[in-house]
Amino acid sequence: MPAESGAWSPYLVGLLIGLLSMATFYFSNKPLSVSTAYARLAGMVGNLFARVHTENLKFYQDTKPNVEWGMMLVFGMFIGAIIAAVSGGEITFAWVPALWDSRFGSDVSLRLGLAFLGGVILAYGARLAGGCTSGHGISGALQLSVSSWIALACFFVAAVATAHLLYQL
């Protein structure tokens, strides 16, 4: 097999993520999903500055801004990533990705500004669509959820178009 993009085979990693998602259904009665944790975290920040306003927003009446399973999952992912990167000698310490640098230069503020903008659009889209790459893309898709397959197809089409606009024009 030729050199892979990751340290481990993508099929092995996929297999293990599939088993992990079975485990979350069995042990926690929850599908893997990530993006809501950012919304809860944002709600906690909102509570610090404008508690009444935040509590009155419809979204935060349905999704309480507190530390729960999903937020612990995301915190765990950060730890797991450090363990994996350190053990594999893959820690990068970079502000600008190499591919971005080759196209847009090494200006850190440009990269951070567009990464922030990308994050805003990404989160808005995830909440509107009802999930992200994990909630829809893996957990929803494996449950044959119609909404997830529609969302996944839309993620991919729009990302391919945007990536080509950024790098192929």
Place this chain on the structure above:
Amino acid sequence: MNTPANPLSEIVPPVLVIPSPADEQNDPYEAGKPDSPRQLVLGLLFGVGLGFLLQKGGVAKYEVLMGQFLLTDFTVIKVMLTAICVGMIGVFSLRALGLVELHVKPARYAANIAGGLLFGVGLALLGYCPGTGVVALGQGNYDAIAGILGLMAGSYVYAETSGYLSSTIQKIGNRGGIMLPDLLGMRLAVFLALFVPLQVLGLLVMAQRAP
């Protein structure tokens, strides 16, 4: 359109014919009740596993995700499709044994499409998804910090508009927690018997054409 538990069920393996419990669609994880300490610890442990795997798979590297969307690197689809395929067989088997229940997200066609397209634009701009963003930070890609702050800001902006959206776009094409076999008028067993091999075939073709 729905043909549950028809006479054929006698000759089909029991794995695929158990009907869903009536209360399965009521998602307890949206209920707002605080999670037990056990759940919090489990969440943390599952997170460590997931973060570790995503890093080892290389999918939190900017070049790998962008390579997928530039159609030069198929690592992301290989990981996702394998995970979907294994998880699908596993979760439906566990469910047939009565060990797990499903949590199918409601279909709201207009919101799924509009949100999905926005998500794709943001994904290619940031170069990390919400999950791989935190993994990217863990492996030392500091630009993910800006992405994470953007994710929090975008979530709050969404919350600001959530009241309006729920009375407009989220009402269009609202079909509840429907599944692909429902849409096609097929039985779950038949659908899985066709769809799982199709995914394996897709993986084999990718292994051949885009190694």
